[in-house]
Amino acid sequence: MNIKPTSSLSGEVTIPGDKSISHRGIMLGALAMGRTELTNFLEGADCLSTISCFQKMGIDIERQGSRVLIQGKGLHGLKEPDSLLDVGNSGTTTRLISGILAGQAFTSHLNGDASIQKRPMKRIIDPLTIMGADIRSDLSNDCAPLTISPSPLHGISYSSAIASAQVKSCILLAGLYADGPTTVTEPALSRDHTERMLRSFGADLISEGTKAVISPEPELIGQKISIPGDISSAAYFLAAALITEHSEILIKNVGTNPTRNGILRVCESMGAKLSYVNPSPTSLEPSADLLVRSSSLNATVIDGALIPTLIDEIPMIAVMACFAKGTTIIKDAAELKVKESNRIDVVVKNLKKMGAEIEATEDGMIIHGGKPLHGAVIDPQLDHRIAMSFAIAGLAAEGETTILHPECVTISYPDFFRDLNSLCPSSLF
Ligand code: S3P
Numbered sequence: 001m002n003i004k005p006t007s008s009l010s011g012e013v014t015i016p017g018d019k020s021i022s023h024r025g026i027m028l029g030a031l032a033m034g035r036t037e038l039t040n041f042l043e044g045a046d047c048l049s050t051i052s053c054f055q056k057m058g059i060d061i062e063r064q065g066s067r068v069l070i071q072g073k074g075l076h077g078l079k080e081p082d083s084l085l086d087v088g089n090s091g092t093t094t095r096l097i098s099g100i101l102a103g104q105a106f107t108s109h110l111n112g113d114a115s116i117q118k119r120p121m122k123r124i125i126d127p128l129t130i131m132g133a134d135i136r137s138d139l140s141n142d143c144a145p146l147t148i149s150p151s152p153l154h155g156i157s158y159s160s161a162i163a164s165a166q167v168k169s170c171i172l173l174a175g176l177y178a179d180g181p182t183t184v185t186e187p188a189l190s191r192d193h194t195e196r197m198l199r200s201f202g203a204d205l206i207s208e209g210t211k212a213v214i215s216p217e218p219e220l221i222g223q224k225i226s227i228p229g230d231i232s233s234a235a236y237f238l239a240a241a242l243i244t245e246h247s248e249i250l251i252k253n254v255g256t257n258p259t260r261n262g263i264l265r266v267c268e269s270m271g272a273k274l275s276y277v278n279p280s281p282t283s284l285e286p287s288a289d290l291l292v293r294s295s296s297l298n299a300t301v302i303d304g305a306l307i308p309t310l311i312d313e314i315p316m317i318a319v320m321a322c323f324a325k326g327t328t329i330i331k332d333a334a335e336l337k338v339k340e341s342n343r344i345d346v347v348v349k350n351l352k353k354m355g356a357e358i359e360a361t362e363d364g365m366i367i368h369g370g371k372p373l374h375g376a377v378i379d380p381q382l383d384h385r386i387a388m389s390f391a392i393a394g395l396a397a398e399g400e401t402t403i404l405h406p407e408c409v410t411i412s413y414p415d416f417f418r419d420l421n422s423l424c425p426s427s428l429f
Helices: 019-031 045-056 091-102 122-130 165-175 193-200 231-243 262-269 304-309 311-322 334-338 343-353 384-396 406-411 416-423
Strands: 010-014 033-039 060-064 067-073 085-088 108-112 134-137 146-149 157-159 182-185 205-208 211-214 224-226 248-255 273-280 287-293 327-330 357-361 364-368 401-403
Touching: 010 416, 019 033, 019 045, 019 060, 019 067, 019 091, 019 165, 019 193, 045 060, 045 085, 045 091, 045 406, 085 091, 091 108, 091 122, 091 134, 091 146, 091 165, 122 134, 122 165, 165 182, 165 193, 165 211, 193 205, 231 248, 231 262, 231 287, 231 311, 231 384, 231 416, 262 273, 262 304, 262 311, 304 311, 311 327, 311 334, 311 343, 311 364, 311 384, 334 343, 343 357, 343 364, 343 384, 384 401, 384 406, 384 416, 406 416
Parallel strands: 010 248, 033 224, 085 108, 157 182
Antiparallel strands: 033 067, 060 067, 108 146, 134 146, 182 211, 205 211, 248 287, 273 287, 327 364, 357 364
16 A cells, blocks of 8 residues: 555544454353344454354354344353364454353363464463463463363452453453452553443443452343444544644544543643544443544653553554654553564654654653654554554655555454545545
């Protein structure tokens, strides 16, 4: 995909469904009794991996575009898969499903692509093992492939060293099958979609600050869930409008859950012209439309408890920081190294290629903004979020930018280039 600078962005874009919520909708729909209907389900490759895993365990899942119908069979209704569960590129599928599989009366084998086989699984193997689970890394390297065999689970009280919704959710889902309540405490609050959705399906789950407690063996009941647009996908358009001149766009149906909306807070602190239209504060997940205009941005500091609320948006924020006045510091974000790629290295390397003044640190990066970017050939290392962030950088850089392997965006946003093109026709070719 080639990108040339645009003179402006204008129009409206409707954001596809939230990836995290889409995964959870399939999982809880499968474990509930009766029918669950998901609308605005994200048809990205990661969520399709979750569907195929549950279909292999005997769950009837019908896709009608972004409407998905799941015939749940209850907590104990999954059947033994007759082959390996393929999680593809999806860390969320791997870690969340492991919690569910730990509670089953059958053995399962999980594996995914080359990136998944490098991602750390000790963070779930340890707490699940303390609960009594029999979970092994087949190559003894604390990564997938994983084998999970039947073993009784006990309720535990676990203090996680990292603020990770995948770890928290894995433990809470295993807690559904334990012999007593399970408590997870994190150092800072990560996205709480699992807690919200478990409650809406009827689970007994209490959260208080950074602590969540789940009681075992609830009767989960199928639900109708309308999934808001993914704020992580909205972030690309938000940044694009902010860093290009003469732009004004409306980004429709964006999830604004406070545990996910750090990007909005950062944009505001950088001086973004951003307003919320039609807010819809539903009990499950709030959403709003975002009206964004070109803005002159100032540098900022991003750290601490803010990090988990925008962890997936950091590549895009790093690009934005190149267009801001002053020095932006991102710290406490060592987790970036173990995402779909090492996002500290890949962001810094590619932004340097475009002429940015940026340096990597142990747990983030330092960006000296204000130096114009120029086009370059970007290798996103098959990381969807890197590909999309640098496509946006290309719109505001001088000359042409080429994104290698642009098809990797199908992981979270299959129609990304079509939607971007609708806002700035003739910049993508
Ligand atoms: C996710 C949690 C985050 C995020 C990932 C999706 C989830 O990962 O980066 O894209 O759906 O729970 P961690 O839990 O590893 O921080």
